[in-house]
Amino acid sequence: IKWISVQGIIFKVGCVLWIGHDDEETPCFVVLKEICIIERNLEKILLITDVLCTVLFNGHLNAYE
Numbered sequence: 001i002k003w004i005s006v007q008g009i010i011f012k013v014g015c016v017l018w019i020g021h022d023d024e025e026t027p028c029f030v031v032l033k034e035i036c037i038i039e040r041n042l043e044k045i046l047l048i049t050d051v052l053c054t055v056l057f058n059g060h061l062n063a064y065e
Contacts, residue, residue: 001035004045011035011047026054027064 003012011017011032019028030049038044055065 001037004035004037004042006042006045016052017049029054029064 003010005011013032013035015032017030017032019030021027029052031052032047032049034048036046036048038046057063058065
């Protein structure tokens with residue numbers, strides 16, 4: 001499927017998700033590649049992701065690259 005809503009949060013294939021920080025307090029992100037429904041009642045879903053590499057913080061854009 002292309003998107004799913006879980007507890008009011010919409011997850012779409014291609015969106016970027018923050019998953020935490022590393023040991024140096026640099027944020028860690030993943031990109032959502034696929035959404036798999038394991039049980040029909042949406043009791044179990046699986047989000048397939050790819051890890052993104054955070055290189056630096058761009059102060060001009062106020063964003064991570």
